[in-house]
Amino acid sequence: MSRSGKDRDTRVKTAKKRTASSTRWLQRQLNDPYVKQAKADGYRSRAAYKLSELDDKYSLLKGVTRVVDLGIAPGGWAQVVRKRAPKAAIVGIDLLPTEPIDGVTIFEMDFLDDAAPALLEEALGGPPELVLSDMAANTVGHKQTDHLRTMGLVEAGAWFAIETLAPGGTYLAKVLAGGTDTALLTLLKTHFRSVKHAKPPASRKDSSEWYVIAAGFKGRAEG
Numbered sequence: 576m577s578r579s580g581k582d583r584d585t586r587v588k589t590a591k592k593r594t595a596s597s598t599r600w601l602q603r604q605l606n607d608p609y610v611k612q613a614k615a616d617g618y619r620s621r622a623a624y625k626l627s628e629l630d631d632k633y634s635l636l637k638g639v640t641r642v643v644d645l646g647i648a649p650g651g652w653a654q655v656v657r658k659r660a661p662k663a664a665i666v667g668i669d670l671l672p673t674e675p676i677d678g679v680t681i682f683e684m685d686f687l688d689d690a691a692p693a694l695l696e697e698a699l700g701g702p703p704e705l706v707l708s709d710m711a712a713n714t715v716g717h718k719q720t721d722h723l724r725t726m727g728l729v730e731a732g733a734w735f736a737i738e739t740l741a742p743g744g745t746y747l748a749k750v751l752a753g754g755t756d757t758a759l760l761t762l763l764k765t766h767f768r769s770v771k772h773a774k775p776p777a778s779r780k781d782s783s784e785w786y787v788i789a790a791g792f793k794g795r796a797e798g
């Protein structure tokens with residue numbers, strides 16, 4: 576996608592009640608080519624392009640029949656899955672409400688709730704080939720705390736993937752600061768044949784988010 580067009584950038588006047596950082600956020604949002612493209616393509620989030628780009632590179636969605644989307648709201652990733660794997664069963668969960676998407680079962684609840692994994696599994700009706708996690712903890716502004724909280728979600732997603740995936744399946748998760756920590760990396764390498772990190776072009780350069788792609792699930796007996 577072209578990033579040109581600087582001269583056409585929209586300028587945001589600073590409203591009295593808007594803080595400097597929210598003005599910066601709004602300005603960047605208004606001038607972001609992915610935000611514009613998402614509107615044109617009917618995607619609910621610019622995040623849709625991160626999954627599209629990761630799929631272009633790693634063929635994550637090829638032939639999948641069951642997909643779990645952790646942190647589904649507002650639904651951009653699920654729209655991409657629906658489009659690229661039209662027959663796949665999709666089950667998602669989020670703390671926030673998500674507008675319905677055709678053929679997608681959505682739970683509005685905390686993935687860390689003890690009841691959540693069984694509900695997702697039951698709704699899917701069989702083992703997924705792909706578990707996606709774009710979950711991000713609400714940041715509190717304290718770097719270590721934010722990192723630990725988000726990595727806690729990644730780890731919970733990893734265990735869910737290990738407990739539910741079909742052999743050969745993939746776990747894709749958003750991670751922070753260049754990758755996974757050693758314990759999580761060891762866990763993933765034990766259960767998956769390949770573990771890679773990627774930063775798709777749609778992921779902002781100044782954001783510390785990356786994605787980990789654990790592919791080739793070895794199966795529960797082998798792990």
Ligand SMILES: C[S@@+](CC[C@H](N)C(=O)[O-])C[C@H]1O[C@@H](n2cnc3c(N)ncnc32)[C@H](O)[C@@H]1O
Nearest residue numbers: 622646648649650651652669670686709710711
């Ligand atoms: C970056 S957004 C996901 C965007 C989504 N992939 C899309 O394309 O529209 C991250 C989501 O993770 C959700 N989230 C964070 N913690 C969660 C938790 N414990 N359980 C469920 N969802 C959670 C947030 O509410 C938020 O909607």
